[in-house]
Amino acid sequence: MKKVFRILLPIALLLVGCSTADKNDxxxxxxxxxxxxxxxxxxxxxxxxxxAFNIAKERVxxxxxxxxxxxxxxxxxxxxxMIDNSPFQGKMILKGKPFSSDFWEEWSELSRAxxxxxxxxxxLFCDSIGVEVIYLSNRGTNELEWTMRNLDxxxxxxxxxxxxxxxxxxxxxxxxxxxxxxxYDIILLLGDNLNDFTEVFEHRGxxxxxxxxxxxxxxxxxxxxxxxxxMYGDWEKSVYKYGKELNEKxxxxxxxxxxxxx
Ligand SMILES: [Mg+2]
Numbered sequence: 001m002k003k004v005f006r007i008l009l010p011i012a013l014l015l016v017g018c019s020t021a022d023k024n025d026x027x028x029x030x031x032x033x034x035x036x037x038x039x040x041x042x043x044x045x046x047x048x049x050x051x052a053f054n055i056a057k058e059r060v061x062x063x064x065x066x067x068x069x070x071x072x073x074x075x076x077x078x079x080x081x082m083i084d085n086s087p088f089q090g091k092m093i094l095k096g097k098p099f100s101s102d103f104w105e106e107w108s109e110l111s112r113a114x115x116x117x118x119x120x121x122x123x124l125f126c127d128s129i130g131v132e133v134i135y136l137s138n139r140g141t142n143e144l145e146w147t148m149r150n151l152d153x154x155x156x157x158x159x160x161x162x163x164x165x166x167x168x169x170x171x172x173x174x175x176x177x178x179x180x181x182x183x184y185d186i187i188l189l190l191g192d193n194l195n196d197f198t199e200v201f202e203h204r205g206x207x208x209x210x211x212x213x214x215x216x217x218x219x220x221x222x223x224x225x226x227x228x229x230x231m232y233g234d235w236e237k238s239v240y241k242y243g244k245e246l247n248e249k250x251x252x253x254x255x256x257x258x259x260x261x262x
Contacts, residue, residue, distance in 0.1 A: 028248040029092045031255060035230035036089045039080075046117045048228050053118030056190060056225045057125055063187035064131050073184035074126055075177065077191035078137035080229040082123075083113035083150065089231050098248075099232075101140075108143050111150035116227070120155050127157040131187070134158075134180050136196075138167045174199040192229035201234070208238040 039045050056074070064072055079085050088107040097103060123133050135158070139147055144166055152159045165176040173195060180186060194201035197219070200212055220226060239258045240246055246254070 027096060028098060028251075029096050031252075032089055032093050032231060036086055036093060039084075039229070039231055040086045040090075045228060049117040049119075052190070052225050052227050053122045055221050056122060056188060059188050059222065059225070060126060060129065060131055064129055066187075068185045070183065070185040071132060072130075072187050073132040073134050073180065074188045074190065075134045075136050075180060075186050076189075077193065077196040078135055078139060078147065079113075080116070080192040080231070081190055081196070081227050082116060082119040082135070082156070083154070084116050085113050086231065087112070105143070108139065109146050111146045111153065113150055115154045115156070123157040124155075132158065132163070132184060134163055134165060134184070134186075136165045136173055136176050136180065138171050138173070141166045141168050172199060172202060174202075188223060188225065190225045190227070192227040193233045194226070195234050197224040197226075204234070204238060208235065 060074060076082055085107065088104065091097075091107065092099065092103075126133050135147075135151075137147070144161065144164055147164065147166070148159050148161070165180065177186065177189075189197045191197060194209060194213070198216075200216070201209055204212065216224070240251060240254050243250070243254070
């Protein structure tokens with residue numbers, strides 16, 4: 001009996017191993033693991049969000065005192081600025097499945113994103129001092145109802161259709177900022193992507209946009225409040241050299257090539 005067991009056990013373990021390997025066979029999203037864990041679990045991530053919202057509040061107080069003809073507004077991005085979609089990144093990892101609109105909408109429709117640390121209070125604070133919050137996001141206009149339901153359940157202020165500028169035809173946010181500026185004096189912009197601030201970051205060039213950041217260095221913490229997002233963003237386009245239709249093997253190679261070492 002013991003002998004049979006000695007023979008069968010390794011075979012059984014091998015079979016269990018195979019089935020686990022099958023499930024996780026596609027490791028194409030493996031590179032997201034560490035950044036997602038950092039975003040979801042590290043207290044440093046939480047602290048950075050509180051830091052950003054604390055600075056944003058100070059700036060709103062200061063800038064709201066400046067006299068002007070139009071009412072004042074803060075323009076905020078949604079995903080990974082005001083709400084946390086990292087469970088979607090988690091699903092990408094577990095399924096080994098890359099981003100697609102259909103896959104994203106499965107998550108978005110659930111309206112289950114949590115508020116980022118400090119986000120809800122920031123909207124209530126702006127409301128209390130008479131500054132409007134405009135949600136300018138590249139979620140599709142078809143996601144409006146799901147998104148409003150989500151923010152409403154979290155207790156955010158300004159959850160009304162006219163305060164949401166979602167993406168219809170163009171993903172560039174400048175036309176929507178211009179439209180907002182017709183009605184409001186935009187005093188502050190909040191986002192996890194440089195494109196959330198000004199269109200100059202839409203053409204980043206060969207140095208990944210670093211020289212544009214240098215040129216605008218005095219705006220950060222003043223008019224632009226940036227949030228950490230190591231999971232995804234327009235910075236990835238530089239990693240992949242703006243290549244479209246790359247397969248996972250090519251992406252893997254380009255990610256390795258982007259690393260600097262001594
Ligand atoms: Mg975002």
